Amino acid sequence: MTERVPQQERSRITREGLLRAAVDVLAEQGWSAATVATVAARAGVSRGAAQHHFPTREALVTATLEQIFADLTEVASSATATATATGEGDRVAAVVHRAVGIYTGKEFKAALQVWAAAASDPALRELILPLEAKFARAAHRMTVEALGHSDDQAHIHRIAQLTLDLARGLGLADTLSDDSTRRAQVVATYIDLVRSALGE
Amino acid sequence: MTERVPQQERSRITREGLLRAAVDVLAEQGWSAATVATVAARAGVSRGAAQHHFPTREALVTATLEQIFADLTEVASSATATATATGEGDRVAAVVHRAVGIYTGKEFKAALQVWAAAASDPALRELILPLEAKFARAAHRMTVEALGHSDDQAHIHRIAQLTLDLARGLGLADTLSDDSTRRAQVVATYIDLVRSALGE
Numbered sequence: 001m002t003e004r005v006p007q008q009e010r011s012r013i014t015r016e017g018l019l020r021a022a023v024d025v026l027a028e029q030g031w032s033a034a035t036v037a038t039v040a041a042r043a044g045v046s047r048g049a050a051q052h053h054f055p056t057r058e059a060l061v062t063a064t065l066e067q068i069f070a071d072l073t074e075v076a077s078s079a080t081a082t083a084t085a086t087g088e089g090d091r092v093a094a095v096v097h098r099a100v101g102i103y104t105g106k107e108f109k110a111a112l113q114v115w116a117a118a119a120s121d122p123a124l125r126e127l128i129l130p131l132e133a134k135f136a137r138a139a140h141r142m143t144v145e146a147l148g149h150s151d152d153q154a155h156i157h158r159i160a161q162l163t164l165d166l167a168r169g170l171g172l173a174d175t176l177s178d179d180s181t182r183r184a185q186v187v188a189t190y191i192d193l194v195r196s197a198l199g200e
Numbered sequence: 201m202t203e204r205v206p207q208q209e210r211s212r213i214t215r216e217g218l219l220r221a222a223v224d225v226l227a228e229q230g231w232s233a234a235t236v237a238t239v240a241a242r243a244g245v246s247r248g249a250a251q252h253h254f255p256t257r258e259a260l261v262t263a264t265l266e267q268i269f270a271d272l273t274e275v276a277s278s279a280t281a282t283a284t285a286t287g288e289g290d291r292v293a294a295v296v297h298r299a300v301g302i303y304t305g306k307e308f309k310a311a312l313q314v315w316a317a318a319a320s321d322p323a324l325r326e327l328i329l330p331l332e333a334k335f336a337r338a339a340h341r342m343t344v345e346a347l348g349h350s351d352d353q354a355h356i357h358r359i360a361q362l363t364l365d366l367a368r369g370l371g372l373a374d375t376l377s378d379d380s381t382r383r384a385q386v387v388a389t390y391i392d393l394v395r396s397a398l399g400e
Contacts (some may be wrong), residue, residue, distance in 0.1 A: 020238045030320030032232065109319060116316035119309060119375045120230030129376060158389040166362070169369025171269055175319045176329060189358040192256055 015053050017043045017142025022064040026110035029115045036060055061129050063112055068107045069135035075102060077142060092194050095146045100164045100187055102139065104180075112175060139164055150198065159194055166190060215253050222264040226310035229283045231317045236260050257263050262327050265314055268307045269335035275302060280339075295346045299363045300387055302339065303371030312375060325385060339364055350398065359394055366390060 005013075021043035026034045035057055042052035054060035075098070087137045102108065118125040143160035150156050170186065205213075228233045229247035235257055239249035254260035275298070318325040339375065343360035350356050370386065373379045 028320060033320065069211055095212050113316055113319070115375060116313055116370070117230065119313070120228060120233065125217050125376055132376065150241050155389075158385055161353065161382070161386050162389050162393075164364070165369040166366045166372060167363040167369065168372050169367065172315070172372055173365060175315065176325055176332065182361070185358060186361050189355075193362075193397050 011053075014043075014045055014049060018045060018050055018053060019064050019067040022060055023068060023107060023110045026064070026113045027106045031113040034061065034113070058124065058127060061096070061114055061124070062131070065111060065128055065131050068111050069131055069138075072102050072107055072173045073135065073138045073142075091146070091148060092198065092200065093191050095143060096163055096167075096187060096191050096194065098146075099139075099167040100142060100170055100183070103167045104174050104183075112172070136164075147198070153196075159197060163190075163194070173195055201267045207251060208313050211253075212250060214245055218245060218250055218253060218260070219267045222260055222312075223268060223310045226264065226313045231313040233302060234261065234313070239337065258327060261314055261324070262331070263332050265311060265328055267339075268311050268330055272302050272307055273335065273338045273342075289348070290399065291348060292400060293391050296363055296367075296391050296394065298346075299339075299343060299367040300370055300383070303367045304374050304383075306373045309375055312372070317360060322364075336364075347398070359397060361392075363394070 018039055022034060022039045025039050025042055029038070036050050036054055037047050039060060040047045043050070050060075052065065114124075114128060118128050140157075140160055143163055144156055146157050147160055170179070170183050174183065207217075218239055222234060222239045225242055226237050229238070236254055238249050240247045240259060243250070250260075254263060314324075314328060318328050319381050340360055343363055344356055346362060347356050370379070370383050374383065
């Protein structure tokens with residue numbers, strides 16, 4: 001008897017393949033290339049099948065951004081576990097490195113393309129702002145948890161925001177050329193500042 | 201006798217008008233809109249006259265980025281003067297506010313469009329990387345000068361880089377919606393961290 005993949009399962013696999021292909025196309029070829037047809041070709045899926053999942057470019061791009069944010073939240077979540085498992089001294093370093101990791105990968109480069117396009121497209125902006133806000137809240141919450149408790153919890157909240165803002169800036173500096181050497185120094189300086197601020 | 205504007209002067213005015221229009225088009229309508237024809241229309245210049253100055257889109261975009269960086273360097277330069285004129289205690293705040301100012305204006309939003317386009321266009325990337333590097337050096341040098349001297353000058357250099365990276369991240373957070381309220385808190389937290397780090 002031949003093993004058959006149920007229809008529902010095949011549909012899920014096709015959808016995931018399209019979303020992965022969309023991340024690759026956005027990160028490597030940019031916004032203008034990221035059409036349903038190009039992404040379908042990259043995923044090895046027929047245009048008709050792709051349009052069944054994503055009738056419009058907006059539907060594809062929105063779902064891709066949701067997938068990116070879900071993936072990044074998972075990365076941040078495992079970072080929280082790692083940071084919590086390590087000693088007090090390494091905790092700040094672990095939190096900062098993971099925040100920077102979120103914004104220096106392929107996913108951020110893909111999201112940046114959508115971001116830039118949305119800056120001049122009000123309809124796209126309305127679609128992605130809630131996704132962006134949800135992700136920002138999740139990233140902030142996990143960074144706060146990973147930094148641990150303090151007598152001044154509001155201070156921890158602000159340090160978490162600062163960390164994510166710095167990470168975003170470092171991510172942007174990495175989009176046109178490999179900035180990893182310079183970034184390592186900046187990150188080390190920042191870790192020292194945060195350790196002092198937290199009295200560690 | 202009618203006053204006549206010399207040909208050379210008129211040419212300079214036309215060129216400047218085109219560059220200003222290009223910044224507006226990039227910041228408001230995005231990369232795909234920023235063609236020589238659209239920018240010429242926005243500047244109220246004939247397409248032929250525009251093409252005399254900028255035969256290609258690449259020539260227009262490169263010159264626009266040069267103009268943006270020159271304008272931002274001028275802003276940063278006056279910031280240096282302001283910071284130097286103020287007392288030691290206000291110096292850090294002045295430096296940080298001006299760095300953030302650089303990345304939260306219309307010019308940064310326009311540059312971000314070119315940046316995003318260059319991420320997937322190797323030829324454009326080669327054109328803008330040297331401009332970007334030159335601007336980064338100028339911004340860094342002026343931030344270092346504004347922060348003042350210390351026994352550990354390498355530390356000042358790293359704080360200057362950190363400040364500009366944070367400012368870039370805050371700029372990116374401001375592209376889709378007005379982030380000024382949240383930003384003010386993050387900036388205040390960062391100023392406290394830097395003051396502590398510099399022993400002020």
